[in-house]
Amino acid sequence: MAGGARGMSEASLLMIHNAWTFAIGNAAELRKTADDLETISETSANAYLASINIESEKLKKLMDAETWISPGDALLWGFATDIDGELYSSAVPEPGEDGDEGESGSGKEPQNNYQKFFSFRKENNK
Secondary structure: OOOOOOEEOOOOOEEEOOOOOOOOOOHHHHHHHHHHHHHHHHHHHHHHHOOOOOOHHHHHHHHHOOEEEOHHHHHHHOOOOEEOOEEOOOOOOOOOHHHOOHHHHOOOOOOOHHHHHHHHHHHHOO
16 A cells, blocks of 8 residues: 555445466476465555554455455555545544544534444444
8 A cells, every 4th residue: 555645435445355366387486476476465464554453364364355345444444544535544443442432422423424434333333
């Protein structure tokens, strides 16, 4: 992932996956290709981990499953920082972290659809 601002459209999806390729050759060449793919996948995971706020084990499972991520989840997990030009912090806490009750527990009304989404999600995931 590149840059501090990583935008998505509401009509977009983000797919994360391990590296893959097509290969031909003898056993040694195919083993090298497999080793190269592991190196590429690990490098991609490290790039994600520098910006996202989920654990490496969860990221590995998502990459292994070739996961499509919605804009809301991409924002929640830190893959995206804005949706349709509205900027947000990538450090959205999980429900219950550090006693944070989210927008709904702070006495403030959510200001936009994404704050409403996260507020609703936090309230219903307790």
